[in-house]
Amino acid sequence: MPELPEVETTRMGLLPHVRGQRISRVIVRDKRLRWPIPDDFSAQLEGATVNDIFRRGKYLLWECVKKESLRKQRPHGFVLSHLGMSGTLCVLPASTPATRHDHVDIVLSNRLLIRFNDPRRFGAMLWIPAQGTPHPSHPLLDTLGPEPLSDAFTAANLFKLSRGKSSRGRTVSVKEFIMNGHVVVGVGNIYASESLFRAGIHPIRAAGKVSLTRYQKLANAIRETLSDAIRAGGTSLRDYVKTDGEQGYFQLDAAVYGREGKACRTCQTPIRLIVQGARSTYFCPHCQH
DNA sequence: AAGGTAACCTGACTGC
DNA sequence: TGCAGTCAGGTTACCT
Numbered sequence: 001m002p003e004l005p006e007v008e009t010t011r012m013g014l015l016p017h018v019r020g021q022r023i024s025r026v027i028v029r030d031k032r033l034r035w036p037i038p039d040d041f042s043a044q045l046e047g048a049t050v051n052d053i054f055r056r057g058k059y060l061l062w063e064c065v066k067k068e069s070l071r072k073q074r075p076h077g078f079v080l081s082h083l084g085m086s087g088t089l090c091v092l093p094a095s096t097p098a099t100r101h102d103h104v105d106i107v108l109s110n111r112l113l114i115r116f117n118d119p120r121r122f123g124a125m126l127w128i129p130a131q132g133t134p135h136p137s138h139p140l141l142d143t144l145g146p147e148p149l150s151d152a153f154t155a156a157n158l159f160k161l162s163r164g165k166s167s168r169g170r171t172v173s174v175k176e177f178i179m180n181g182h183v184v185v186g187v188g189n190i191y192a193s194e195s196l197f198r199a200g201i202h203p204i205r206a207a208g209k210v211s212l213t214r215y216q217k218l219a220n221a222i223r224e225t226l227s228d229a230i231r232a233g234g235t236s237l238r239d240y241v242k243t244d245g246e247q248g249y250f251q252l253d254a255a256v257y258g259r260e261g262k263a264c265r266t267c268q269t270p271i272r273l274i275v276q277g278a279r280s281t282y283f284c285p286h287c288q289h
Numbered sequence: 290a291a292g293g294t295a296a297c298c299t300g301a302c303t304g305c
Numbered sequence: 306t307g308c309a310g311t312c313a314g315g316t317t318a319c320c321t
Contacts, residue, residue, distance in 0.1 A: 003314060034297070034316075058315075085315055086299075101299085120298045122315060140317090165290055172292070181316075188314055257314095277293085280312085 002083040004148070004186025005229035007058045010089055014114060017091045018050045021108040023064070030103045034084060034124045037104070044127050045106065048076050057144050057185030058082060060089075061128075061136060069130060077129040078136045084122030090115055145184045148222050153184055155216040162207040162215070169208015176277050177207035178222065187222060190257045191229065193282045195221040197256045202288045203281045204274070256282040 002010070026045045031037035048064040055061070062079035069076040081089070094113045098105070104116040104125055116125060128136045146152035161183055164170040170177065177183055179192050187195065196203050198221035201214055210218070232253075255265055259282060260273035269286040 006314080032298095082315080084298090085313070118298095119300065120313090120315095122298065124316095170291075179315095190314055279314095 002058060002087070003188035003191050003229075004055075004058060004226055005191070005233050007060065007083060007186075008055055008230050009233035010083070011053050011055050011060055014089060014091060015053055017110070017112050018062075018108065018114065019052060020049065021110050021112075022049050023047065023106055024109050025105075025107040027105040027107070028103070029098065029105075030121070033103065033118065033121050034082070035126065037125045038127050041125065041127050044077060044129075045079065050108075051075065056141055057147070057181060058188075059141065074132075075130045077127060080124065080126040080128050080136075080138060080140065081116070082124040084118060084120060084124070086120040087116065087118035087123035090117070143182055145180070145182050148184050148186055148219075148226055153219060153223070155212060155219040158183070158215045158219060159210075159212045162210060164208065169206065171206050171208060173203060173276055174201060174205050174207045174210050174218075175203035175281055178218070179279075184222070186226065189279050190254065191222070191225050193257045194255055195225045197282075197284060197288060198225055200288055203276065203283050205289075254282075256284060258282065 023045045026042035028037050028042060031041075045064065048066050051063040051065050053060055053062050060079075060081045062081070064076045064078065066076040083089070091112055092115055094107050094111045096113070096115070098115075099117075101117050101119045102115055103118055103121070106114040106116075108114070116123070124140075126138075126140075128138050131137055146157065158178075162170055162174075162177060172180075175192050175196060178187050178195065179189065193203065195218065199214065199218040201210065201218055256271050259271045261270050263269070264271055264284040264287060267284065267286045269284055271282055272285050274281050274283075
């Protein structure tokens, strides 16, 4: 399910229940996720306190401290979590019985637990020991592109990347280009279609043939699409305890995604569905060029 | 460097 | 009702 807005909504939902709480116990029922949960995962976490949760792309980083790490004035380490295609993290009373696909419980001192459920097991739950640096370094994080909602994400940067090394520019479609996490993080299959519609750009167009002016529109469209979705998801946070974290998603009012054959909200032309890189793309053949 | 493809999984839905 | 086939919101690894 989760693209950047869903991950951010999850982060904001977890934070008030988790911040400052001590982890009393960690239960790993199935370590077979995208990568195996490390054997020392529980041992590293138990007795630690969660200071904060940060988001980088679709990853969440849980900053954990322990007494001995505080003496060295640095965190003990970070939980690196990813929801994959079907993962959820939810807040539950610690006594809640586990059901199918409940792979990990993080039990807190406030009698709540954070439960990771993931039917397809494409998600991840890893441990990054603190290094000397303030921010954690990890192969999965180090090569990521800029955050779309930060100043580091600019049209000039998109344009430059799209031209690549060869003189004709990159031939990959602009839709697949913006879904590449090394170009910009957090734009998944739904928001890629939605952003291109908002920018009036045809999804098949080669990334290397999109002008700087149109990348300006696209960068703005991505920012607006993601911010709107976060705002919509945020409205469901009040009831985050006991929820599955999916409420925000269902509030999404898509302009094109999932609307094949339905009238474009701008021009009434039927929305079209094509396949790019084995993923569905929805667009309006009249509004997007 | 950049492009194409396979791989990791389960569940829901469609059509016969 | 059952079974085969298809699709699903992500990402890395590997081979040209």
